[in-house]
Amino acid sequence: MATYTAFHHHTRIAAGSLIAVAERCKAFLDADPNGMPIVYDDATGRPVDIDYRGSTHDVLARLATAEPAAARRGPGRPKLGVVAREVTLLPRHWDWLATQPGGASVALRKLVEAARRETGAADEVRQASEAVDRVMLALAGDLPGYEEASRAFHRGEVGRFDELTEAWPVDVRDYVRSMAARVAA
Structure with a gap:
């Protein structure tokens, strides 16, 4: 949820x-x-x-x-969650897709699923890190030690990060730390 x-x-x-x-x-x-x-x-x-x-x-x-x-209605099969969108590829890519069983859509879905399996964990860490960046900039961008805390976060220096965020308002500090902990987990 x-x-x-x-x-x-x-x-x-x-x-x-x-x-x-x-x-x-x-x-x-x-x-x-x-x-x-x-x-x-x-x-x-x-x-x-x-x-x-x-x-x-x-x-x-x-x-x-x-x-x-x-879930917005449009081209595709919305009841199944399939939504048509534009994809830009080189002619050789379209040629290859045209030769695949099931057509371009099936081939692209298979490629996307394979890529998600390969990079899923790394993508989750990257997205969680981006979330920390967004929240930390919005809530703490004007607080003392923000820039150094951001650098410590990205270097994975948890102790230094905690030290630099200690003086922040408690609600901001605790929220940013809880988000940062999801990245380290």
Whole structure:
């Protein structure tokens, strides 16, 4: 299950499912209309846009009916999750694909699955590292020791990273460290 974390400046105000976090952020905004919570996807470190207009019920209803990007209707076989997109290849690549059993789509799916099996673990580490970078820049980019902490993170110097992040606001420090620990695991 996907998890999310919301911050207002350097203070964590919610963590959990998107619905739970959105509900808490809406209550926060109702109490402080000038507040500006930012919700992060814990897996990607990307901010999530939530429309807080209306009542809490309105906010949650919009989230419940929001269509995931992968499920949008279009060319392909959407019920199976197959989506048509453009691929640019050289003529020799198209020629090779045309000779493959099942056609270009089957051959490309097989190649992608083979590549995912080969590089899956490395891709997960890279994506987790990118998530740490995004969150750390957004939440701690203006904090003392940010640049050196970032370098220590990328060098895998856990002790140095912990030392440099120790003075950061506790919620930011703990969140960034928990994300960084997923990379090291």
